[in-house]
Amino acid sequence: MMIEDEYIRLIFGLKLKQIRTEKNLSLFGLAKLSGLSKSYLNEIEKGKKYPKTDKILLLAESLEIPYDHMVSLKLDKNLAPIGDILQSKILKEIPLELFGIKENNLIDIVANAPAKVNAFISTIIKISQNYNLTRESFFLASLRSYQEAHNNYFEDIENSVEKFAKSYHLDLSKKISSNDLEEILIEEFGYTINTDELEKHDDLDGLRNIFIPEKKILLIDKEITEAQKTFIYAKEIAYHFLEIKDRLYTFPWIKFESFDQVLNNFIASYFAGSLIIPRKSLTNSLTKFFEQEDWKPLDLLNIINHFNCSHETFYQRLTNILPKYFNIKNLFFLRFTHKKDSPEFRLNKELHITQQQAPHANRKNEHYCRRWISIKTIQQLENSKSLKPTFDVQISSYVNQKNEYLVLSSATSDPFKKDISRSVSLGMLLSPHLKKKLHFFNENTFTKKTVGVTCETCAVKNCSERVAKPTRLEKENKYNNIASTVESIIKSYT
Incomplete structure (x- = not known):
């Protein structure tokens, strides 16, 4: 397999900059030593140009480095991770310009702090391996970042x-x-x-x-x-x-x-x-709905039914319209699936606007909090004899946190997969702005639940919905107690 010229240029540039920096030479200093212009050397280090053999010999002599080491594509340990990324061509597959990043700028950042940046890259690679992060899931994570960077409105x-x-x-x-x-x-x-x-x-x-x-x-x-x-x-x-x-x-x-x-x-x-679901029509409908003095869930369902769409399409459309036209930006979208009688609920789609709100996906195979309305609506659907979608709303108050969310959720049967249910949920941070925007909002109107993220990390006492012990929380508390005792002992002797 042929190695691209661009890859060779980038690797040579990274190596040259690393060697020059290790020898405490500025570009100006290397230019004086080698007789090559400062601008030409800068072009080489940025991966824009690859020097001819005679120029490489000049550089090798000036830096007192063997020629073979200069032209080798093998990178030193602290630059190896960026070499792996360059060779994998992942930077070519992701249009960095969407995020306002130029590939050469990214290489330049890495070259300026190779030890720190590459330690970070190595950590990311190890995390992805440990959690079986596939190429597709990496792409989808990149897409979510792109959506969130634009408040999901285009x-x-x-x-x-x-x-x-x-x-x-x-x-x-x-x-x-x-x-x-x-x-x-x-x-x-x-x-x-x-x-x-x-x-x-x-x-x-x-x-x-x-x-x-x-x-x-x-x-x-x-x-x-x-x-x-x-x-x-x-x-x-x-x-x-x-x-x-x-x-x-x-x-x-x-x-x-x-x-x-x-x-x-x-x-x-x-x-x-x-x-x-055209923006003008949806915006008009939501404006009227938000101005109502009383909470009327049937009116919300009527808005959904006004459009020829699934509940999932509608909820996702809200993530476009609410941030742009109502300035409701702290929100999340979740989609759960569940096989009947299975102990596992799978979160297979999520989006967080403005900040990474809980709940969000975990990769530790822990049990999601069963107090979430997203899971409750699925349970209601599976316990119902009706084939109609179930709909519910609650205020989720996170234990040991100040944040509370008003969460809407709908659950339906999967028409293509037997015994599979799914729910879609929209959560909005209960800020003063949201309470003012929703005229019908009254905390006494909605059920409030104290919720956790996963059972293994949850501090809620005597939870009847718990399906696993708070093992991670107990372990964390144990180590905190040990650390506190050790600190007390040290202080007593000093």
């Missing part, structure tokens, strides 16, 4: 949706149907819709659609709901209208080949949510 996509609706005479004040979008896919983009193929394959359980680009055939599961079909059609329109080429061809996704596919999948999904 004006350019919102504008594109309104431009599309105007071009195709779609009235965004009315409920968008799958028929509206199917006609556009067929007439404008040359699609063929096939609802028979997928049911022939038993091993495609849970797959809702496959797009075949060469023939523009969309294979779609005939059992999906009207809302799911509308969302799939809206995503397909997004790919074409926004001229996205590097894309995924299944929903749900099977695997990502690059970060661009992760990002483009998000863009298409955002477009779909914005088309089905």
Whole structure:
């Protein structure tokens, strides 16, 4: 396998800077010693240029370093982690410019403090190995960071949706149907819709659609709901209208080949949510709802039902609109799944706007707090004989913390997986701003629960919902007591 020229340049530049720094030489000093210009040496160290053989010989002699050591691609121990990252090409797969970072600037930061930065990188690599952090989960974590950095609101996509609706005479004040979008896919983009193929394959359980680009055939599961079909059609329109080429061809996704596919999948999904739940219509509805003096959950459900969407799509859309139009920025979105009679509840999707609010995913296989409304709504659903979604709301007050959240949650059965339930939840920090914004808010209106994060770390006493002992908390308290006693003994002798 050929090693890219850019990688060779970067490695040489890192080594040159490291050797020069170790010898306490400035760029000016090395320029004087070698006869090479300071600007040229700077270009080499930044990985922009690779010197010819005669120049490398000059540098080797000036620095009193063997030529073979200068041209070797093997990095010293404290630079080895950045070498691994460069060789893995991960920096190429993630568009750093989304975060305002240039690759050369990142290399420069690392080169300036190699021991500290690379110790950090080594730690991250070890953590990812210990917690089985896959390439896909790394990409998804990067995407979440991107969303959170923008408060999960993207004006350019919102504008594109309104431009599309105007071009195709779609009235965004009315409920968008799958028929509206199917006609556009067929007439404008040359699609063929096939609802028979997928049911022939038993091993495609849970797959809702496959797009075949060469023939523009969309294979779609005939059992999906009207809302799911509308969302799939809206995503397909997004790919074409926004001229996205590097894309995924299944929903749900099977695997990502690059970060661009992760990002483009998000863009298409955002477009779909914005088309089905237009910002103007949702903002008007929420404004009226928030101005009500009394809490009327049925009115909120009526808002959801006004749009042709799933509860999950609606809750995710709130994470776009609430920060932008209502200045409600301290919020989180969670999606849990649960197999009937299983002791495990899985948190498989999360988003935190402004700060990393609890609850959030843990990688220690600990038991999530059973007092969370996210889990309660799933339990209510599974104990109910009705097939209708369950909905509930509570104030979650975190033990030993000042933060409290107003959390809305809905649970539904997974239509594609037998005995699987899932819930989606939206939590909003109970700040003075939120209490003022929600005219109906009254602490006596909502059930308040003292909650933890995981049973293993929870300090709640006599918790009837507890499913595991607070082992980590007990261990921490034990060591704190030992440390306190040791400190007391030392003080007594001094």
